[in-house]
Amino acid sequence: MIITEERWRAILENNAAYDGQFFYAVRTTGIFCRPSCKSRPPRPDHISLFRTAEQAMSGGYRPCKRCKPVGQRLPDEEWIGALTAYIDTHYGEHLTLEGLADIAHGSPYHLHRTFRRILGVTPVAYIQSKRVERAKQYLIGSDKTVSAIGQLVGMPNTPYFITLFKKKTGRTPAGFREHHQKAGEDAEHGNSQ
Numbered sequence: 678m679i680i681t682e683e684r685w686r687a688i689l690e691n692n693a694a695y696d697g698q699f700f701y702a703v704r705t706t707g708i709f710c711r712p713s714c715k716s717r718p719p720r721p722d723h724i725s726l727f728r729t730a731e732q733a734m735s736g737g738y739r740p741c742k743r744c745k746p747v748g749q750r751l752p753d754e755e756w757i758g759a760l761t762a763y764i765d766t767h768y769g770e771h772l773t774l775e776g777l778a779d780i781a782h783g784s785p786y787h788l789h790r791t792f793r794r795i796l797g798v799t800p801v802a803y804i805q806s807k808r809v810e811r812a813k814q815y816l817i818g819s820d821k822t823v824s825a826i827g828q829l830v831g832m833p834n835t836p837y838f839i840t841l842f843k844k845k846t847g848r849t850p851a852g853f854r855e856h857h858q859k860a861g862e863d864a865e866h867g868n869s870q
Contacts, residue, residue, distance in 0.1 A: 678726035685721060687712040700727045700746055702738040705767075706780050707759045709733035714744035717779035743782040756781065757795045760788070761803065768807040769831040774800055808832055809845045816854040823850045 678699060687695040695712035702709035703719045709727065710716065727733040730740070730747045739755055740747045760781045764772065777800055778785040792800045808830040815826040827838035827850075842850050 678728060680721060680724065680726055684712070684726065688724075689718050691715055700730055700733050701725070702727060702733050702736065703780075706763055706782075707738055708741050708782055709738040709746060710741040710782065711744045711746045714741055714746075714782065716741065716743050716782040741782040753791050754795055756783070757792055760792070760800075761796070764800075764804055764807060768804060768811060769829055771831065772804055804831075805841060805845065809842055812838075812842060812850065813846070813853065816850055817857050826850065 684695070684699060684701075686692070688701055691713045693711075693713035698712070700709050700711060701719075702725045703723055704725060705719070705723050709730070725736070727736065734740070734747075739759060742756055760777060763780060764777070774785045774789060778788045781788055783791075789799060792798075792803070796803060798806070812826050812830045815821055815829060816823075819826075821829070823839065824835045827833060827835050830838075832838040832841065839849055842848075842853070846853055848856060
């Protein structure tokens with residue numbers, strides 16, 4: 678289905694008159710909605726249109742928790758799974774609980790509570806862990822500066838990045854890199870003897 682100006686306006690205006698005429702799916706989240714959904718409007722280049730909810734589901738999209746396009750809610754585990762997949766690929770961007778709730782088509786309170794119940798950590802803690810894990814990979818596998826790595830993993834405030842990294846790993850980013858370089862050199866020398 679083609680995204681016409683009329684359909685795009687229906688999505689932007691949450692026009693219930695278009696419900697049942699088409700459904701829109703957001704490729705970055707894997708969720709599909711009715712045109713009347715009150716969630717934050719997606720970027721037009723991130724959506725696909727479907728004539729029926731069944732077509733959207735057969736395309737791999739899950740129903741929105743907010744507008745319930747098939748009359749039922751997405752199971753919490755699937756909802757959180759879709760959100761963690763989004764975080765795993767967008768950790769380097771500015772992510773907030775409110776922004777994630779918009780993307781996931783739920784309220785910040787419900788998202789926080791459900792995320793913690795399903796995964797045992799808050800969304801913020803999950804994001805921080807992803808960022809620190811990716812930062813470790815950069816520290817070991819590149820010669821980028823600590824500041825540049827902080828930027829790449831979504832933490833542009835270098836002092837905060839260093840503090841969080843040390844809290845999660847027990848070492849500063851520079852200390853972590855130095856420790857792994859030394860461990861690599863020791864292993865090299867041990868193998869050459």
